[in-house]
Amino acid sequence: MPLTPLDIHNKEFTRGFRGYDEDEVNEFLDQIIKDYEAVLREKKEMFERVQDLDGKLEHYNKIEETLNKSILVAQESAEEVRRSAQKEAQLIVKEAEKNADRIINDALTKSRKVMMEIEELKKQASVYRMRFKMLVEAQLEMLQTDDWDEITKVNESLDKETVE
Template sequence: MSLTPLDIHNKEFSRSFRGYNEDEVNEFLDQIIKDYEALIRENKDIQNQLQTTQDRLDHFSNIEETLSKTIIVAQEAADELKTNSKKESQLILKEAEKNADRIINEALTRSRKVALEIEELKKQASIYRTRFRTLLEAQLEILNDESWNTMQLQHKEVE
């Protein structure tokens, strides 16, 4: 158990012959009591400061730990976002490639269909031309035929 200022104050010394001067001893004890009380107060202040400093240190340690965890979580979130973005961009690219292939295939199909239609139209035009030529040739034959000339003469006489 530690010595208190009250213990020092209440301390009684036995008297002996040729002992110390009682007033000097009491003055010295009073001085010790004051110094001891001052040391106790100073020690208490230092302990309070130490506790305050320890509390602040604990607080800052907690903040540091929280920041570290936050940084780790943020990094993980950033990595996950990056991964998801990469996957999404790959999906978009694949979808675009499928659409491009579909558009190209549709264009090729239309192109073949138009080419077939053009060939059909060329055949029909050729048939039409042949028929028209045949018709014209037949009409020219009729015009060049001698009976046409006689028909014209007969027609004039009738008038």
């Protein structure tokens, strides 16, 4: 069992003829030396272990710092991507609105053109109807005239002559 500082302090040597017993003192000193060497070895091992752990701690602190920086960069990148996506979405919406306005304007223009064509066709149909009516009335008038009776008589007389 290793000596404690209190054991060393309280150690009393028996007195011999010329002072303390030399063998007893030497044994005690040997025991102190062994214990002291063990303590020094343990201290050295502990010091090395502390240095090793400090190195590991420093390494882990660097990793933590790197991870924190990486997280910040990732957050900033995500925010930038979000802002970029928002801007792109706004541009898409504006472009869609422009296209919608263009399509509406084109449709209105085509609608007006079709309406004008319809009106023109109505006018042409009215003119055609009027002309056709006049033609039919003229033909009807011609049928109602005495000229048809004369043509019929001429045809009959021609038929009689050819038969004879």
